[in-house]
Amino acid sequence: MGRPRAFDTDQVVAASAALFATHGYEGTSVDDLVTATGVHRGSLYKVFGSKRGLHLAALRTHLDHEIHPATAAIATLTDPEQALTAAIASYDNGPAAGLLLLAAAERAPRDPEAAALVAEGVAALEDALRPSHGDAAPRLASTVLGARLRLRAAQPTATPSKEH
């Protein structure tokens, strides 16, 4: 039922991911999402089911387009120092930088599906650090997550922000 879909789902998810990464899940209203995506409210509900559905789609896309390519690149580095520096610079980055960190803090404790996606992203980071750091990879992954958090705290304007 309803009108045919006249919008690019990928673009809607990308714009929503940037919004969630900037304002957090609770801080992003459906009004914000409608404004940023330019898509009718009814169409957002029809396609994604709920704000949660859209957030999970955004997280999935962020993993596929940012986290996994970045960790694949880190995995090719064998020099420990180089790998760590690259991970701190590129993990959970891109147009929705910090989306994974925010989801870990805000959504994972109460949303099992979000928790599974966060776990996938952290596991990818651990695996990527294994060629350079071996058994210390999980500990170094925690260092990377902490460093990313500190970077975000130190550069409040570094995250993409849409004024509206």
Next chain:
Amino acid sequence: MALISVDRERGLLNVEFQGLDKLWTLKSRLEIPLAHVRGATHDPGMAREPKGIRVGGTHFPGVITAGRFRRHGERLFWDVKNPDKAVVVELADAETYDRLVVEVDDPRATVALIERSIARG
């Protein structure tokens, strides 16, 4: 105002309309299989959307939207006086309605209840 509860044994989402809302909506309750519930969202801005055509029920703009409405080929069921407490429940194609927009006492708790219930199903 509606009271939303979950009957786990029968796998149903129950939406009971309180007091005079039974009159405004022309319904006392809706029962929806949890398998047909796609999600729930606290959405105060929903009430500013055009309502479309009233099929059955009551519409005093700015006061109450209650009952069956049709817009862009979609079938919506409304029961909202206070937009701040509106929850949007998206339903599967098999259902009579595409979307419910109902006012509840505690939107955060209602959304959490529905999300928990459909995650298990």
